[in-house]
Amino acid sequence: MSLGTEEQRLVEIAHRVLPAGNIGNLDSDMIIVEGRGGRVRDINGKEYVDFLLGSGPMMIGHGNPEITAAVADQIGRGTTFFANNPWAIELADEIVKAVPCADKVRFANSGTEVDFLAMRAARAFTGRTKILKFEGGYHGMSDYTLISLWSTSVGNTAQGQPDSAGIPQSVQDEILVAPYNDLAAAEQIIREHKDELAGVIVEPMQRLYMPLPGFLEGLRAITAELGIVLIFDEVVTGFRMAYGGAQEFFGVIPDLCTLGKIVGGGFPLAVIAGKAGIMAHFDKKKVGPKGYLPYVGTLNANPIASIAGLTSLKILQRPGTYEKLNATGNTIRAALDENMKAAGVPAVTSGFPGMFDIYFTNLKQVRNFRESRDVNAAVTAKFSSLLQERGILRAGKFYISLAHDERDVEQTVTAIRDAAPILAEQLQAA
Ligand SMILES: Cc1ncc(COP(=O)(O)O)c(C=O)c1O
Incomplete structure (x- = not known):
């Protein structure tokens, strides 16, 4: 056969x-059978430089020998116990050392779960019910967060729109929405609803839009003033933007944060971490039955995932890690900027060196979901398929890996150089 x-x-x-x-x-029939370092191979044997990286977790690279050895060492001695295990305890300790807002840690399996849990924790802590999120902000797949995620029509009110069937009106009524990077609009909604607002959940860098100077600082100041819980969703940025995440990078410390992807080393593991007073709600003895947040899960803090996460964090702490990541990303980003400019294709890159993409638009900067609707979808799709034909796998962004080497970068830069004039022709023909 x-x-x-x-x-x-x-x-x-x-x-x-x-x-x-x-x-x-992914809306694709592609079947991936193997990943090694910065590359994956499909079932037909075609190899790709992998900028999908399993949607982000594999920043260290596929099949890393240290992670593989640490995991293999435990697998024969049992893969899940439900009880405490040494690696989860050590991983929690490392997270508390690394992440500025983290006094305590609770484990789950996915970003969806911990974002859901963070919103509930904000409710338990404040006794209020509403949550503010930002248009286009991605916080997993719960009823609460599928509001104003992909809506093509954005309104001028704080009332969001459901982006999935099956979301009850009662849940929609609990979510307020604001445009990201518009502090004045967010502040107005927050102040108007201050007595019913439990929390503000935000990706500190939403998707690939960098926060404008003062935006995160402003959210921090208003929420602190009004006793509203500020939640940073660091599922993507945690251990990626810096070892201590976006909160370390931007120097803005939330009350709670959520972590996923890298922290599980390629296995299902996610974390809610935060200040002691809020995290106390997971401890019945501290808050009593009324304030208590029960959270039980069969595979929570799974030993194999914890070992993989712990080993990943040890690797990331080595000197030069983030410098290498940034150097790789900067080379590819510069190739995007220079080649599109040379070919006359209107485009702008967005993000930071470890994670970015190119937007085909005349805008000089894309600052939020509203502005992202200006991006030319046909050119974006063509760009993806031109890269894919040339053995470059990317879906919506370039995730950079420590395992991407010179050969990977060279192949990518060549593919971008080839693609640019073809995109220019497409634009002229349109
Ligand atoms: C910012 C952000 N939050 C939450 C999630 C959900 O994480 P998971 O896919 O593990 O449920 C994602 C997933 O991509 C994410 O990017």
């Missing part, structure tokens, strides 16, 4: 047994 036939067989099964023929993450 040739490899092509095996792909056909699996795609056929996938379309029979999976809704839309896929697992729901």
Whole structure:
């Protein structure tokens, strides 16, 4: 049986047994069978420089020998216990040392869970019910966070729009929305609803839009003044923007943060961490039955995921880690900027060296979801497929890995150089 036939067989099964023929993450029939370092290989043997990185967790690279050895060492001695395990305790200790807002830590399995939990913790702490999120802000897949995520029409009120079927009106009524990077608009909504607002949840760098100077500082000041819990969703930025996350990078400390992706070293693990007074609500003895937040989960703080996370953090602490990541990212970002400019393709790159993308637009900067609607979707799709044909895998952003080497960077820069004039032609023909 040739490899092509095996792909056909699996795609056929996938379309029979999976809704839309896929697992729901990518709108694609591509089947990945292997990852090594900064590359992945599909079922037909085609190799890609991997900027998808499993949607971010694999910043250290696929199949890292230290993580693999640490995980393999434990696997034969049991993979889950439900009880405390040494690696989860040590991982929690390391998170408390690394992350500025973290006095205490609770584990779960996904970013969706911990964001959901963070909003509930804000409610338990304040006794209020509403949460403010930002348009286009991604906080997983709970009912609360599927509001004003992908809505193409944005309103001028704080009332969000559901972006999924099945979300009750009662949940919609609890979520207020504001445009990211518009401090005045956010402040107005926060002050207007201060008596019912439990928390503000924000990606400190929302998607790839850098916060404008003063935006995060302003949110911090208003929420501190009004006793509203400020939650940084650091599922993406945690241990990526800096070892201590975006809160270390920007020097703005929230009350709670959520972590995922890198902290699990490629295994399912996520964290809510925060100030002792709020995290006390997970301890019935401290807050009594009325204020208590029970949180039990069969695979919470799974030993294998904890070992992988702990080993990842040890690797990241080595000198030169973030410098290497930044150097790789800067080279690729510069190639995007220079080649699109040379070809006359209007575009702007956005993000930071460890994670960025290119927006095909005439805008000089894309500051939030509203402005992102100006991006040319047809050119973006063409760019992705031109790169994919040239063995570069990227979905919505370039996630940079420590394992990306000179050969990976060279192949990527060449692919960008090839793609730029083709995009210019497409724009002229349009
Ligand atoms: C900022 C942010 N928060 C939360 C999540 C949800 O995490 P998970 O996919 O682990 O549920 C994601 C996932 O990409 C994310 O980017």
